Amino acid sequence: MIYHDYAPIYHAAGQAAFGTALAHTILAHLPTPHRALDLACGTGAAALVFAVAGATVVGIDRSPAMLAIAREQASQRGLAITWIEADIRALPDDPQLTPHSFDLCTCLFDSLNHLTGDDDLTNVCRAVGRLLRPGGHFIFDLNTLAGFRTWHEYDQVIFDGRDLLVVNRLHFDQQQQRAYGRFVWFQRRGERWWRGEETHCERPWSDDEIAAALAAGELLTVARLTPEWTPAASDAPRVVYVAERRGAA
Template sequence: MNYRTYAPIYHAAGQATFGATLASTILEHLPLPQRVLDLACGTGAAALVFAANGAIVVGVDLSPDMLRIAQEQAVQRGLDIDWIEADIRALPPDPRLAPASFDMITCLFDSLNQLLNDADLTTVCRTVGTLLRPGGHFIFDLNTPVGLRSWHEYDQVTFDGRDLLVINRLTFDPVQQRAYGRIIWFRRDGQRWWRGEETHCERPWEETDIAAALNAGGLVLTARLTPHWTPATTADPRVVYVAMRPIGDEYV
């Protein structure tokens, strides 16, 4: 499983900043939700922002190592957040995940790009459609096909600090239509440097895939935006999608 040995590196390198910033942007433009479900919550960056603003928050992630950091962060900030270790494609029966009980569901930092099977996006959207209240929002961002296909064999320095260096080697396989981030890090402990490595794979979801998945979940797309909350174009490498469950909809 990814995000195990990499979890503390992810946290130390500040990669959760994107999720926290996007969560703050969401709250600037949409009404404060009473209950939020953050899918693929990672180290809890977005969940912490929602909770700090008064929302009741549930975070779900498959990695126990990422959730451990999320819990530590919540305790340090005096925030009460429920964390559930689970695959977002197969959420367990849980009273905290009651149908039509969330005003907002998020899945941020291109987490849905890491679902690789054709049916995965539809599976998640159906679950979201069940858990959202009528009028509730589903907000997620994706690396677009344009963005992923630009990963042409180059290295990206993710973090360069006194005791930590993180490099992401980005490639795209046009035959398999898969993008790969080979993350290599060097961390200093005393006088020694330790090396670690993980490879993450993403798939490009076409607009037709996204529309079909949302429709299967009974969800309606209301906006395609940049992370700065401006209208997105077909050339943007990352798009934030805002969808909602229609008011009066009884889909469960």
């Protein structure tokens, strides 16, 4: 499973910073939600921001290693967040997941790109539509096809510190329409360095595919933005989608 051995490296390298920043941006442009759901919450970056702002928060992730870090982060801050270990494509029957009870649902840092099955995005959107109240928002960001086309076999240095080096080799298979990030890290423990490696596969989703998946959950895109919350160009490498649950609020 991805994000198992890599979970503490992800945390140490500060990769949660993107989710933290985007969560703050969301709160700067939308009312603070009463209840917020963070899908593929990872180490809890966005969930922590929403909880500090006063929301009741549920975070869901399928990686126990990532959730362990999220729980520790929440405990250190004295925040009561509900964490659920589950695959976002098949959410469990849980009393914390009451239909139409959330004002906001997020899925950040290109998590939905990791869904590569044809029905995966639709399944997630149906679940979100069931959980959001009418008028509630589903906000997620995606790497776009235009962005993936720039992944020409180059190494991206994620973190370079005294005791840790993390490099991501990026590659896009145009024929298969799959993008690969090969994370390689070197971590010093005592006098020795240890090497680890994990490969992540992502899929580009077109605007038409996104619209169809959202419609299955009675959701409608109301904005297509950059992470800085400005209108996204057609060739933007990453897009933040703001969708709204249809129906009377």
